[in-house]
Amino acid sequence: MNILTKLHIAYADKKKRKWRNEYVAGFKNCGRNIEIGNNCHISFKKNFDLGSNCWIGDNFFAKSEGGITIGNGTIISRNCEIWTTNHNYDSEDLQCIPYDKRMIKKPVTIEENVWIGSRVTIVPGVTIGEGSVIGAGAVITKDVPKYAVVGGNPAKVIKYRNKENYDRLKEEKKIYLDVEYDFEKSSLRKTEW
Numbered sequence: 001m002n003i004l005t006k007l008h009i010a011y012a013d014k015k016k017r018k019w020r021n022e023y024v025a026g027f028k029n030c031g032r033n034i035e036i037g038n039n040c041h042i043s044f045k046k047n048f049d050l051g052s053n054c055w056i057g058d059n060f061f062a063k064s065e066g067g068i069t070i071g072n073g074t075i076i077s078r079n080c081e082i083w084t085t086n087h088n089y090d091s092e093d094l095q096c097i098p099y100d101k102r103m104i105k106k107p108v109t110i111e112e113n114v115w116i117g118s119r120v121t122i123v124p125g126v127t128i129g130e131g132s133v134i135g136a137g138a139v140i141t142k143d144v145p146k147y148a149v150v151g152g153n154p155a156k157v158i159k160y161r162n163k164e165n166y167d168r169l170k171e172e173k174k175i176y177l178d179v180e181y182d183f184e185k186s187s188l189r190k191t192e193w
Contacts, residue, residue, distance in 0.1 A: 001192060013187050020183075024050070031072060035183050036060075047084075051112065053177040066105030066124055071112030073175040077136070082108050082122045111146070113166075113175065131166050 024030040026045035031052025040060040042048050048064045050056075051072035059079045062068055066084025070076075084107060087099035094100055106125030110116070114128050117136035128134065128144040135151030135158070144150055147161040180189050 006188075009186065009188060013185075016187070017184070033177060033181065033183050035177075035181075035187075037078065053175050055177055057118070065103070067107035068110075069107070070110045071114065071130070073113040073177065074110055074116070075114075075176070076116045077118040077120070079118050080116055080120045080122075084108050084124045086124050113170070131161055131163075133161065 020034070020036055023036060024034070024045075028046055028049045030050045031054065033053045034050060035055045037056055037058035037060060039058055040056060040062075042060075042062040042064060044063075044065045047067045048062065049067075049069040051070055051074065053073045054070060055075045057076060057078035057080065060076060061081045063081075063083050063085055068082055068084060085103045085105050088094065088102040088104055089097075089099035091102075095102075104124070108122055108124065109127040110122075111128060111130040111132075113130060114132050114134070116122075116128075116134040117138070119137045120134050120140065121138075122128070122140040126140050126143060128140065129146035129148065131147045132144045133149040134140065134144070134155065135149070137153070138151050138155040139153040140150070141154040144155070145157065145160075147163055147166060148157045149159050149161060150157050177183075181187070182190060186193060
């Protein structure tokens with residue numbers, strides 16, 4: 001890569017870091033070495049807790065009034081949605097149909113080192129366990145166990161990851177974004193600096 005290309009990338013990275021720092025300023029917490037894609041919408045940012053070494057893809061949508069926690073090392077692909085609120089449609093004191101003006105809030109927790117494929121929808125009140133892989137297009141309607149690989153609508157466990165291999169890599173601190181990138185410095189891979 002020639003020096004002129006690196007200068008162009010450095011200039012673009014500086015603008016992106018400035019935008020990202022302003023965007024995450026209202027988050028409940030925000031770790032380091034994070035990347036947030038274009039056209040993302042996160043409502044109620046003060047209830048959005050993002051760990052370190054995380055990547056959020058383009059067109060991400062999060063309705064975080066009920067609270068969203070995303071653990072370290074988590075990668076969320078493009079066009080994903082996380083919902084923490086739903087209309088009140090089925091209570092003893094329901095005031096009108098199909099639902100009334102009251103909202104039901106339930107937090108969503110995504111533990112560390114989770115990989116979420118594109119076009120995934122996560123509904124209120126769900127916990128996604130550590131090291132899980134969520135297949136593209138899945139709809140997560142209930143808790144996902146640790147190390148599970150899930151897919152479908154509604155999502156079902158397809159298999160489990162090799163826990164011994166996962167634990168070894170975690171112990172060695174081989175977290176993908178931490179190994180490959182430092183978004184605080186550049187969008188280039190560390191080997192390209």
